[in-house]
Amino acid sequence: MNCDEAFDLITHPTDHNCEELQWHLQLCPRCRQMKETLAPALDTFQQILDDVTDVDQLSQFHADFHQTSDQESASIFPKTGQPFLSAETVRMAEQAASRLRAESVTNQMTKPSQKPKPHQKRLVHAALILLVGFLMGWGISLNGPENQFSPSVSSLQSQQPCLWIAQRESRANQPAKTAREKGSASNVVLSCVACHLQSTAE
Amino acid sequence: MIDDATIMKRICSGEYLLFDELVLRYRERLLRFAWSKYGSLSAAEDLVQEAFLSAFAARESYNPAFAFSTWLWTIFLNLCRRHYKRELRHPREMVRSSFAAAEAAVIPEPSSSETPLQVALKTEQFELLALYLAELPEVQADALRLRFFGGMKFTEIALTMDCSLSAAKIRVKNGLLQLAHRFSEGSTSEGEVS
Numbered sequence: 001m002n003c004d005e006a007f008d009l010i011t012h013p014t015d016h017n018c019e020e021l022q023w024h025l026q027l028c029p030r031c032r033q034m035k036e037t038l039a040p041a042l043d044t045f046q047q048i049l050d051d052v053t054d055v056d057q058l059s060q061f062h063a064d065f066h067q068t069s070d071q072e073s074a075s076i077f078p079k080t081g082q083p084f085l086s087a088e089t090v091r092m093a094e095q096a097a098s099r100l101r102a103e104s105v106t107n108q109m110t111k112p113s114q115k116p117k118p119h120q121k122r123l124v125h126a127a128l129i130l131l132v133g134f135l136m137g138w139g140i141s142l143n144g145p146e147n148q149f150s151p152s153v154s155s156l157q158s159q160q161p162c163l164w165i166a167q168r169e170s171r172a173n174q175p176a177k178t179a180r181e182k183g184s185a186s187n188v189v190l191s192c193v194a195c196h197l198q199s200t201a202e
Numbered sequence: 203m204i205d206d207a208t209i210m211k212r213i214c215s216g217e218y219l220l221f222d223e224l225v226l227r228y229r230e231r232l233l234r235f236a237w238s239k240y241g242s243l244s245a246a247e248d249l250v251q252e253a254f255l256s257a258f259a260a261r262e263s264y265n266p267a268f269a270f271s272t273w274l275w276t277i278f279l280n281l282c283r284r285h286y287k288r289e290l291r292h293p294r295e296m297v298r299s300s301f302a303a304a305e306a307a308v309i310p311e312p313s314s315s316e317t318p319l320q321v322a323l324k325t326e327q328f329e330l331l332a333l334y335l336a337e338l339p340e341v342q343a344d345a346l347r348l349r350f351f352g353g354m355k356f357t358e359i360a361l362t363m364d365c366s367l368s369a370a371k372i373r374v375k376n377g378l379l380q381l382a383h384r385f386s387e388g389s390t391s392e393g394e395v396s
Protein backbone atom coordinates (compact mmCIF):
# COMPACT_ATOMS: atom_id res chain seq x y z
CA MET A 1 0.00 0.00 0.00
CA ASN A 2 1.31 3.46 -0.83
CA CYS A 3 0.57 6.69 1.05
CA ASP A 4 -2.14 7.68 -1.39
CA GLU A 5 -4.03 4.45 -0.79
CA ALA A 6 -3.45 4.93 2.93
CA PHE A 7 -5.17 8.31 2.74
CA ASP A 8 -8.16 6.62 1.07
CA LEU A 9 -8.43 4.27 4.02
CA ILE A 10 -7.77 6.89 6.70
CA THR A 11 -10.76 8.84 5.36
CA HIS A 12 -12.83 5.75 4.60
CA PRO A 13 -16.27 5.98 6.23
CA THR A 14 -16.25 2.31 7.25
CA ASP A 15 -12.84 0.67 6.65
CA HIS A 16 -10.75 3.19 8.58
CA ASN A 17 -9.60 0.56 11.08
CA CYS A 18 -8.63 -2.20 8.69
CA GLU A 19 -5.46 -4.22 9.25
CA GLU A 20 -3.85 -3.18 5.99
CA LEU A 21 -3.93 0.44 7.08
CA GLN A 22 -2.59 -0.39 10.53
CA TRP A 23 0.42 -2.10 8.95
CA HIS A 24 1.09 0.89 6.75
CA LEU A 25 0.79 3.28 9.68
CA GLN A 26 3.31 1.28 11.68
CA LEU A 27 5.84 1.63 8.89
CA CYS A 28 5.07 5.16 7.67
CA PRO A 29 5.64 8.07 10.06
CA ARG A 30 4.24 10.55 7.53
CA CYS A 31 0.82 8.91 7.35
CA ARG A 32 0.82 8.30 11.08
CA GLN A 33 1.37 12.02 11.62
CA MET A 34 -1.36 12.85 9.12
CA LYS A 35 -3.85 10.58 10.84
CA GLU A 36 -3.06 12.13 14.22
CA THR A 37 -3.47 15.65 12.88
CA LEU A 38 -6.83 14.83 11.31
CA ALA A 39 -8.07 12.78 14.25
CA PRO A 40 -10.37 15.40 15.83
CA ALA A 41 -12.32 15.74 12.57
CA LEU A 42 -12.18 12.08 11.56
CA ASP A 43 -13.35 10.90 14.97
CA THR A 44 -16.35 13.19 14.86
CA PHE A 45 -17.46 12.00 11.44
CA GLN A 46 -16.89 8.40 12.34
CA GLN A 47 -18.72 8.66 15.64
CA ILE A 48 -21.76 10.20 13.96
CA LEU A 49 -21.68 7.52 11.28
CA ASP A 50 -21.36 4.77 13.88
CA ASP A 51 -24.44 6.13 15.64
CA VAL A 52 -26.40 6.20 12.43
CA THR A 53 -25.34 2.85 11.04
CA ASP A 54 -25.94 0.85 14.16
CA VAL A 55 -26.97 -2.37 12.49
CA ASP A 56 -29.75 -3.27 14.90
CA GLN A 57 -31.32 0.15 14.69
CA LEU A 58 -31.20 0.24 10.93
CA SER A 59 -32.58 -3.23 10.42
CA GLN A 60 -35.31 -2.39 12.92
CA PHE A 61 -36.04 0.75 10.97
CA HIS A 62 -36.24 -1.16 7.71
CA ALA A 63 -38.57 -3.73 9.26
CA ASP A 64 -40.78 -0.94 10.61
CA PHE A 65 -40.63 0.82 7.31
CA HIS A 66 -41.74 -2.17 5.30
CA GLN A 67 -44.57 -2.84 7.72
CA THR A 68 -45.90 0.67 7.51
CA SER A 69 -44.90 1.53 3.98
CA ASP A 70 -48.31 0.86 2.52
CA GLN A 71 -50.17 3.21 4.83
CA GLU A 72 -47.60 5.66 6.12
CA SER A 73 -45.00 6.33 3.49
CA ALA A 74 -45.88 9.96 2.94
CA SER A 75 -42.69 11.25 4.50
CA ILE A 76 -40.49 9.01 2.38
CA PHE A 77 -42.14 9.04 -0.99
CA PRO A 78 -43.63 12.04 -2.71
CA LYS A 79 -47.38 12.24 -3.14
CA THR A 80 -49.31 13.27 -6.16
CA GLY A 81 -50.02 16.94 -6.41
CA GLN A 82 -46.99 18.26 -4.57
CA PRO A 83 -45.48 20.90 -6.81
CA PHE A 84 -41.80 20.14 -6.47
CA LEU A 85 -40.51 19.65 -9.93
CA SER A 86 -39.84 22.28 -12.54
CA ALA A 87 -38.84 21.78 -16.14
CA GLU A 88 -35.57 23.52 -15.25
CA THR A 89 -34.80 20.86 -12.66
CA VAL A 90 -35.44 18.06 -15.13
CA ARG A 91 -33.21 19.79 -17.64
CA MET A 92 -30.52 19.94 -14.97
CA ALA A 93 -30.80 16.17 -14.48
CA GLU A 94 -30.53 15.58 -18.22
CA GLN A 95 -27.50 17.81 -18.49
CA ALA A 96 -25.86 15.92 -15.64
CA ALA A 97 -26.52 12.66 -17.49
CA SER A 98 -24.99 13.92 -20.71
CA ARG A 99 -21.91 15.26 -18.92
CA LEU A 100 -21.37 11.98 -17.05
CA ARG A 101 -21.84 10.03 -20.24
CA ALA A 102 -19.32 12.19 -22.09
CA GLU A 103 -16.84 11.75 -19.27
CA SER A 104 -17.24 8.00 -19.16
CA VAL A 105 -16.56 7.90 -22.90
CA THR A 106 -13.46 10.08 -22.45
CA ASN A 107 -12.25 7.87 -19.61
CA GLN A 108 -12.60 4.77 -21.72
CA MET A 109 -10.65 6.42 -24.54
CA THR A 110 -7.80 7.52 -22.29
CA LYS A 111 -7.40 4.19 -20.49
CA PRO A 112 -3.75 3.09 -20.63
CA SER A 113 -3.15 0.79 -23.57
CA GLN A 114 -0.16 -0.84 -25.22
CA LYS A 115 1.99 1.22 -27.57
CA PRO A 116 0.35 1.33 -30.99
CA LYS A 117 2.06 -0.47 -33.86
CA PRO A 118 2.77 1.56 -37.06
CA HIS A 119 -0.38 0.42 -38.86
CA GLN A 120 -2.41 1.19 -35.76
CA LYS A 121 -0.86 4.67 -35.73
CA ARG A 122 -2.05 5.23 -39.27
CA LEU A 123 -5.52 4.14 -38.24
CA VAL A 124 -5.43 6.53 -35.28
CA HIS A 125 -4.40 9.38 -37.58
CA ALA A 126 -7.23 8.58 -39.95
CA ALA A 127 -9.65 8.48 -37.01
CA LEU A 128 -8.35 11.83 -35.78
CA ILE A 129 -8.87 13.42 -39.17
CA LEU A 130 -12.41 12.03 -39.22
CA LEU A 131 -12.98 13.32 -35.71
CA VAL A 132 -11.78 16.83 -36.62
CA GLY A 133 -14.07 16.76 -39.65
CA PHE A 134 -16.95 15.63 -37.48
CA LEU A 135 -16.27 18.34 -34.89
CA MET A 136 -16.15 21.02 -37.57
CA GLY A 137 -19.45 19.80 -38.90
CA TRP A 138 -20.82 19.83 -35.38
CA GLY A 139 -19.57 23.39 -34.85
CA ILE A 140 -21.54 24.46 -37.89
CA SER A 141 -24.62 22.58 -36.80
CA LEU A 142 -24.43 24.38 -33.43
CA ASN A 143 -25.37 27.54 -35.27
CA GLY A 144 -28.66 25.92 -36.12
CA PRO A 145 -31.83 25.96 -34.02
CA GLU A 146 -31.14 25.55 -30.31
CA ASN A 147 -33.79 23.05 -29.49
CA GLN A 148 -32.13 19.74 -30.31
CA PHE A 149 -30.96 19.15 -26.74
CA SER A 150 -33.20 17.53 -24.22
CA PRO A 151 -36.20 16.18 -26.07
CA SER A 152 -38.03 15.20 -22.90
CA VAL A 153 -37.84 18.68 -21.43
CA SER A 154 -39.35 20.20 -24.51
CA SER A 155 -42.15 17.67 -24.29
CA LEU A 156 -42.68 18.37 -20.59
CA GLN A 157 -44.99 21.25 -21.33
CA SER A 158 -47.32 18.80 -23.01
CA GLN A 159 -48.09 16.81 -19.87
CA GLN A 160 -45.77 14.14 -18.65
CA PRO A 161 -47.50 12.19 -15.91
CA CYS A 162 -45.31 11.23 -12.99
CA LEU A 163 -45.87 7.55 -13.58
CA TRP A 164 -43.87 6.46 -10.56
CA ILE A 165 -46.06 8.29 -8.06
CA ALA A 166 -49.19 7.44 -9.95
CA GLN A 167 -48.32 3.76 -9.90
CA ARG A 168 -47.43 3.87 -6.20
CA GLU A 169 -50.70 5.45 -5.30
CA SER A 170 -52.88 3.35 -7.50
CA ARG A 171 -51.32 0.27 -5.93
CA ALA A 172 -51.87 1.65 -2.45
CA ASN A 173 -55.51 2.42 -3.16
CA GLN A 174 -56.44 -0.69 -5.09
CA PRO A 175 -54.05 -3.49 -4.32
CA ALA A 176 -55.93 -6.09 -6.32
CA LYS A 177 -56.06 -4.23 -9.61
CA THR A 178 -54.42 -5.54 -12.73
CA ALA A 179 -51.51 -3.89 -14.47
CA ARG A 180 -53.73 -2.63 -17.28
CA GLU A 181 -56.12 -1.01 -14.82
CA LYS A 182 -53.18 0.60 -13.01
CA GLY A 183 -52.01 2.07 -16.30
CA SER A 184 -55.34 3.68 -16.94
CA ALA A 185 -55.53 4.97 -13.37
CA SER A 186 -52.17 6.67 -13.79
CA ASN A 187 -53.46 8.56 -16.79
CA VAL A 188 -55.97 10.31 -14.56
CA VAL A 189 -53.39 11.51 -12.07
CA LEU A 190 -51.84 14.84 -12.92
CA SER A 191 -48.10 14.92 -13.21
CA CYS A 192 -45.92 16.65 -10.68
CA VAL A 193 -44.59 18.75 -13.51
CA ALA A 194 -48.05 19.70 -14.60
CA CYS A 195 -48.91 20.54 -10.98
CA HIS A 196 -45.92 22.78 -10.79
CA LEU A 197 -46.73 24.59 -14.00
CA GLN A 198 -50.28 24.98 -12.80
CA SER A 199 -49.29 26.31 -9.39
CA THR A 200 -46.86 28.84 -10.83
CA ALA A 201 -49.51 30.02 -13.26
CA GLU A 202 -51.95 30.64 -10.43
CA MET B 203 -29.82 -7.79 -4.96
CA ILE B 204 -30.55 -6.21 -8.33
CA ASP B 205 -28.01 -3.56 -9.33
CA ASP B 206 -29.03 0.04 -9.91
CA ALA B 207 -28.47 -0.04 -13.67
CA THR B 208 -30.77 -3.03 -14.09
CA ILE B 209 -33.40 -1.36 -11.96
CA MET B 210 -33.21 1.76 -14.12
CA LYS B 211 -33.55 -0.35 -17.25
CA ARG B 212 -36.66 -2.01 -15.88
CA ILE B 213 -38.07 1.34 -14.76
CA CYS B 214 -37.61 2.68 -18.28
CA SER B 215 -39.55 -0.28 -19.59
CA GLY B 216 -42.49 0.48 -17.32
CA GLU B 217 -41.82 -1.06 -13.88
CA TYR B 218 -42.05 2.33 -12.20
CA LEU B 219 -42.53 0.98 -8.69
CA LEU B 220 -38.95 -0.31 -8.73
CA PHE B 221 -37.93 3.31 -8.24
CA ASP B 222 -38.96 2.84 -4.60
CA GLU B 223 -35.97 0.54 -4.22
CA LEU B 224 -33.58 3.26 -5.39
CA VAL B 225 -35.19 5.68 -2.96
CA LEU B 226 -34.62 3.24 -0.12
CA ARG B 227 -31.01 2.74 -1.16
CA TYR B 228 -29.98 6.38 -1.29
CA ARG B 229 -32.43 8.48 0.65
CA GLU B 230 -30.70 8.36 4.04
CA ARG B 231 -27.32 9.35 2.68
CA LEU B 232 -28.77 12.25 0.74
CA LEU B 233 -30.68 13.36 3.82
CA ARG B 234 -27.58 13.30 5.99
CA PHE B 235 -25.78 15.42 3.42
CA ALA B 236 -28.51 18.04 3.17
CA TRP B 237 -29.26 18.08 6.89
CA SER B 238 -25.63 18.83 7.65
CA LYS B 239 -25.71 21.60 5.06
CA TYR B 240 -28.91 23.35 6.07
CA GLY B 241 -29.50 22.26 9.65
CA SER B 242 -33.16 21.85 8.72
CA LEU B 243 -34.79 18.49 8.21
CA SER B 244 -37.72 19.80 6.22
CA ALA B 245 -35.50 21.68 3.75
CA ALA B 246 -33.37 18.56 3.45
CA GLU B 247 -36.41 16.37 2.80
CA ASP B 248 -37.71 18.72 0.10
CA LEU B 249 -34.39 18.69 -1.72
CA VAL B 250 -34.06 14.93 -1.51
CA GLN B 251 -37.54 14.50 -2.87
CA GLU B 252 -36.88 16.94 -5.69
CA ALA B 253 -33.71 15.05 -6.63
CA PHE B 254 -35.54 11.72 -6.83
CA LEU B 255 -38.40 13.19 -8.80
CA SER B 256 -36.12 14.80 -11.34
CA ALA B 257 -34.07 11.62 -11.73
CA PHE B 258 -37.30 9.78 -12.37
CA ALA B 259 -38.58 12.39 -14.80
CA ALA B 260 -35.26 12.37 -16.68
CA ARG B 261 -34.91 8.57 -16.48
CA GLU B 262 -34.61 8.17 -20.27
CA SER B 263 -31.39 10.18 -20.22
CA TYR B 264 -29.74 7.76 -17.79
CA ASN B 265 -27.05 5.59 -19.32
CA PRO B 266 -25.41 2.54 -17.71
CA ALA B 267 -22.01 3.90 -18.83
CA PHE B 268 -22.07 5.80 -15.54
CA ALA B 269 -23.31 4.81 -12.10
CA PHE B 270 -26.86 5.76 -11.14
CA SER B 271 -25.57 6.86 -7.74
CA THR B 272 -23.11 9.32 -9.31
CA TRP B 273 -25.88 10.76 -11.43
CA LEU B 274 -28.25 11.08 -8.51
CA TRP B 275 -25.59 12.78 -6.39
CA THR B 276 -24.73 15.15 -9.22
CA ILE B 277 -28.38 16.16 -9.54
CA PHE B 278 -28.68 16.50 -5.80
CA LEU B 279 -25.51 18.56 -5.42
CA ASN B 280 -26.70 20.94 -8.13
CA LEU B 281 -30.07 21.32 -6.42
CA CYS B 282 -28.41 21.93 -3.07
CA ARG B 283 -26.12 24.56 -4.50
CA ARG B 284 -28.96 26.34 -6.23
CA HIS B 285 -30.91 26.32 -2.97
CA TYR B 286 -27.86 27.44 -1.00
CA LYS B 287 -27.24 30.40 -3.30
CA ARG B 288 -30.86 31.40 -3.32
CA GLU B 289 -31.52 31.04 0.36
CA LEU B 290 -28.54 32.44 2.14
CA ARG B 291 -25.75 34.91 2.32
CA HIS B 292 -24.45 33.56 5.64
CA PRO B 293 -24.42 29.76 5.69
CA ARG B 294 -23.21 29.59 9.28
CA GLU B 295 -26.03 31.80 10.51
CA MET B 296 -28.58 29.71 8.67
CA VAL B 297 -27.31 26.41 10.04
CA ARG B 298 -27.18 27.81 13.56
CA SER B 299 -30.64 29.33 13.46
CA SER B 300 -32.12 26.14 11.98
CA PHE B 301 -30.71 24.06 14.80
CA ALA B 302 -31.80 26.65 17.36
CA ALA B 303 -35.34 26.59 15.98
CA ALA B 304 -35.38 22.80 16.13
CA GLU B 305 -34.29 22.88 19.76
CA ALA B 306 -36.89 25.49 20.64
CA ALA B 307 -39.63 23.16 19.43
CA VAL B 308 -39.68 21.23 22.70
CA ILE B 309 -38.86 17.60 22.13
CA PRO B 310 -38.14 16.08 25.53
CA GLU B 311 -37.17 12.66 24.24
CA PRO B 312 -37.04 11.00 20.85
CA SER B 313 -40.55 10.22 19.74
CA SER B 314 -41.30 6.71 18.59
CA SER B 315 -41.95 7.89 15.04
CA GLU B 316 -38.38 9.15 14.62
CA THR B 317 -36.03 7.10 12.51
CA PRO B 318 -32.60 6.12 13.88
CA LEU B 319 -31.15 8.65 11.45
CA GLN B 320 -33.22 11.45 12.94
CA VAL B 321 -32.27 10.49 16.47
CA ALA B 322 -28.56 10.21 15.67
CA LEU B 323 -28.46 13.52 13.85
CA LYS B 324 -30.06 15.39 16.71
CA THR B 325 -26.86 15.28 18.70
CA GLU B 326 -24.75 18.24 19.78
CA GLN B 327 -21.84 16.69 17.98
CA PHE B 328 -23.65 16.69 14.69
CA GLU B 329 -24.78 20.26 15.22
CA LEU B 330 -21.24 21.40 15.92
CA LEU B 331 -19.94 19.57 12.89
CA ALA B 332 -22.59 21.20 10.72
CA LEU B 333 -21.61 24.63 12.03
CA TYR B 334 -17.91 24.08 11.36
CA LEU B 335 -18.66 22.69 7.91
CA ALA B 336 -20.59 25.88 7.16
CA GLU B 337 -17.43 27.88 7.85
CA LEU B 338 -15.40 26.04 5.21
CA PRO B 339 -15.30 26.94 1.53
CA GLU B 340 -18.39 25.29 0.01
CA VAL B 341 -16.41 22.91 -2.25
CA GLN B 342 -14.40 21.60 0.69
CA ALA B 343 -17.44 21.14 2.87
CA ASP B 344 -19.34 19.40 0.06
CA ALA B 345 -16.41 17.09 -0.67
CA LEU B 346 -16.33 16.11 3.01
CA ARG B 347 -20.07 15.55 3.12
CA LEU B 348 -19.90 13.39 -0.02
CA ARG B 349 -17.02 11.37 1.39
CA PHE B 350 -18.46 10.73 4.85
CA PHE B 351 -22.23 11.15 4.64
CA GLY B 352 -22.46 9.94 1.05
CA GLY B 353 -19.93 7.15 1.58
CA MET B 354 -18.46 7.91 -1.84
CA LYS B 355 -15.15 6.92 -3.39
CA PHE B 356 -12.83 9.72 -4.47
CA THR B 357 -13.40 8.88 -8.12
CA GLU B 358 -17.14 9.30 -7.58
CA ILE B 359 -16.63 12.57 -5.73
CA ALA B 360 -14.51 13.84 -8.63
CA LEU B 361 -17.22 12.93 -11.15
CA THR B 362 -20.00 14.40 -9.03
CA MET B 363 -18.13 17.65 -8.39
CA ASP B 364 -16.80 17.79 -11.94
CA CYS B 365 -13.19 18.09 -10.80
CA SER B 366 -10.02 16.00 -11.06
CA LEU B 367 -9.34 13.07 -8.76
CA SER B 368 -6.46 14.90 -7.10
CA ALA B 369 -8.64 17.99 -6.60
CA ALA B 370 -11.25 15.82 -4.87
CA LYS B 371 -8.62 14.43 -2.51
CA ILE B 372 -7.15 17.85 -1.81
CA ARG B 373 -10.59 19.23 -0.98
CA VAL B 374 -11.20 16.44 1.50
CA LYS B 375 -7.74 16.72 2.99
CA ASN B 376 -7.76 20.50 3.37
CA GLY B 377 -11.29 20.44 4.70
CA LEU B 378 -10.33 17.85 7.30
CA LEU B 379 -7.26 19.85 8.31
CA GLN B 380 -9.35 22.94 8.94
CA LEU B 381 -12.07 21.00 10.73
CA ALA B 382 -9.50 19.25 12.92
CA HIS B 383 -8.00 22.61 13.79
CA ARG B 384 -11.44 23.98 14.64
CA PHE B 385 -12.31 21.00 16.82
CA SER B 386 -8.95 21.24 18.64
CA GLU B 387 -9.56 24.90 19.37
CA GLY B 388 -12.45 23.35 21.16
CA SER B 389 -14.85 25.19 23.33
CA THR B 390 -12.66 28.32 23.64
CA SER B 391 -14.38 30.07 20.74
CA GLU B 392 -17.65 28.22 21.25
CA GLY B 393 -18.55 30.69 23.98
CA GLU B 394 -18.93 33.18 21.18
CA VAL B 395 -21.10 30.73 19.24
CA SER B 396 -23.87 30.22 21.75
Ligand SMILES: [Zn+2]
Nearest residue numbers: 003006028031
Ligand atom coordinates in the same frame (compact mmCIF):
# COMPACT_ATOMS: atom_id res chain seq x y z
ZN1 LIG C 1 2.32 6.51 4.17
